[in-house]
Amino acid sequence: MQASPALVSSDDLYLFNTGQLFRAYRTFGAHPFENEGQSGIRFVLWAPHAREVTVIGDFNGWNGEHRQVVMTQIGTTGIWAGFAPGLSVGIRYKYEILGADGTRQLKSDPFGFQSELRPNTASIVTSLDEYDWHDREWIEQRKQHPPYEKPMLIYEVHLASWRMDAPEHFRDYEQLAHELVDYVCSMGYTHIEVLPLTEHPLDRSWGYQATGYFAATSRYGPAKGLQILVDRCHQRGIGVLLDWVCGHFCKDDHGLRLFDGAPLYENSDYRRAEKPLWGTLAFDFGKPQVLSFLLSNALFWLDVYHIDGLRVDAVASMIDMNFDKPDSMRVVNRFGGTEDIEALHFLRKLNETVFHYYPDSLMMAEDSSSYPAVTSPTYLGGLGFNYKWNMGWMNDMLRYMETDPSQRSSHHSLITFSLHYAFSENYVLPLSHDEVVHGKRSMLNKMPGNYNEKFSNLRLFYGYWMTHPGKKLLFMGGEFGQFDEWKDYAGLDWSLLQYPLHDSMRRYVGDLNRMYLDNGALWERDHEQGGFEWIDVNNSSQCMLSFQRNGKTSENPIVTVCNFSRDTHSIYRIGVPQPGNYRQIMNSDKSDYGGSGTEMPSFVSAQEIPLHGKPFSIEVPVPALSIQLWQSEIS
Structure with missing residues (x-):
């Protein structure tokens, strides 16, 4: 067993002790290492109050008195280091620490890259830099598109x-x-x-x-x-x-x-x-x-x-x-x-x-x-x-x-x-x-x-x-x-999926997710006031809400109508921002989703009847406990 300050650079010692060693895992812990022509494992640990630190493991039968790896504190830095020639990836180990209070205890490596399966607790020397990644395209596109508008x-x-x-x-x-x-x-x-x-x-x-x-x-x-x-x-x-x-x-x-x-x-x-x-x-x-x-x-x-x-x-x-x-x-x-x-x-x-x-x-x-x-x-x-x-x-x-x-x-x-x-x-x-x-x-x-x-x-x-x-x-x-x-x-x-309403719920969530992905008005301006406008926020007596979501342009806003009550409205008029046709892009009450299947039009035409502070309005049926989304067809 060998230990010397050369096992850890003075820069790493300084940066770690000043809170600036941002990749300390490359220095601390157990790593394959070449030292003076010998291959082995380098151990580095922070334990400033310890009186003595040794490494034991399956390489010495977990016996601290047999072929133990004794670590040496580097000056007064509180950092201990040691090199064990002949050891390799895959060994299990722990630190045996004689503490400031005079007691000995076995500790897992705070920087260990792998542990035994519980209830065992030893650390395992592991190399994590050998995997051949295939995600370059993902990494590059992630750099090009900030998340806020996605x-x-x-x-x-x-x-x-x-x-x-x-x-x-x-x-x-x-x-x-x-x-x-x-x-x-x-x-x-x-x-x-x-x-x-x-x-x-x-x-x-x-x-x-x-x-x-x-x-x-x-x-x-x-x-x-x-x-x-x-x-x-x-x-x-x-x-x-x-x-x-x-x-x-x-x-x-x-x-x-x-x-x-x-x-x-x-x-x-x-x-x-x-x-x-x-x-x-x-x-x-x-x-x-x-x-x-x-x-x-x-x-x-x-x-x-x-x-x-x-x-x-x-x-x-x-x-x-x-x-x-x-x-x-x-x-x-x-x-x-x-x-x-x-x-x-x-x-x-x-x-x-x-x-x-x-x-x-x-x-x-x-x-x-x-x-x-x-x-x-x-x-x-x-x-x-x-x-x-x-x-x-x-x-x-x-x-x-x-x-x-x-x-x-x-x-x-x-x-x-x-x-x-x-x-x-x-x-x-x-x-x-x-x-x-x-x-x-x-x-x-x-x-x-x-x-x-x-x-x-x-x-x-x-x-x-x-x-x-x-x-x-x-x-x-x-x-x-x-x-x-x-x-x-x-x-x-998962067995619940054999029951129609649970299977329909999964289908609804999948369709809702895909509808969301396909419509930028629902996410392009998530963090801007202009991305959201109330249409009718005050209809508490009927437990109704309506609002619109706006994308990067003023075209094709999405109008949402929510009915949180048990009452069905065969005709319900709401204000809309633009003339022309509005296409229904989601209806939670569809029979495919487990709803009542109330007959709904695929399109409705805006009328020049001002309502809710909007210059036009549409009439739609609104089933009980439902939400529906309508999108302007103007382009």
């Missing part, structure tokens, strides 16, 4: 439970590269968003409590399989987003907690470190080395796996130091406020770093707070994300849709209030996994009424969601009306 339909997926043959019998990455990608393409989605894939010890944490930030979870096979999955997505024109958890980590002994016998990745003040709501620990964003670790991890997924962007989890819990904490744990910042100044600095630095290297990437904040300018540039004082989940819209709409139609007239503002702020940020409208677990019921089962009315309400809801300004995200199972809430330990209830 359609975005995100299918949110938990890989374990999308399809499962038996408990804990998961599809592997390569199987999913065919089955999942084919399905997503057939449904018309533009992106897949995957729940966290960082290695985690407990299946039922869904990946939100991680131990291996640089290791794609081994539940679905070797790391190369994930590269194959992403590559095939790109070859089929599908972007891939990763749910990324940088706000907290789990407390398992082999992970980051008290890594070298003292608080290291976490804050030494337990009030700052503890996340009592989740039983986890917050990262200490005040340490520059933690910044190097996290910023490198963000770039790692984009560099090594060609991920198209990150959905940053639990932003509200990061920026508020007292988020869901009891009074006994409350703290204030140096100005007397409760904002976490260090976390805010980290988020800005995160987005600046990612967009410096990948200006065409997607950085989405899952933020339930009212913190301003989340999607504004950092040079204007914003956090620098390019998208934010619109949690307010989601909560208001679900509350409204869960209300019985007979009571909706007194809650009309719930479906209209979002347009007061819809253009203050760049929004994604999420119907995510969080809304269909823990007793919240599935999307279908949230809907009031009898069996048929539940489906009518859900089709109406999805139609309004699709026509409201903002990009779209739907959790798996919602597209065919999963009746039970999501069960993370079992596969989706």
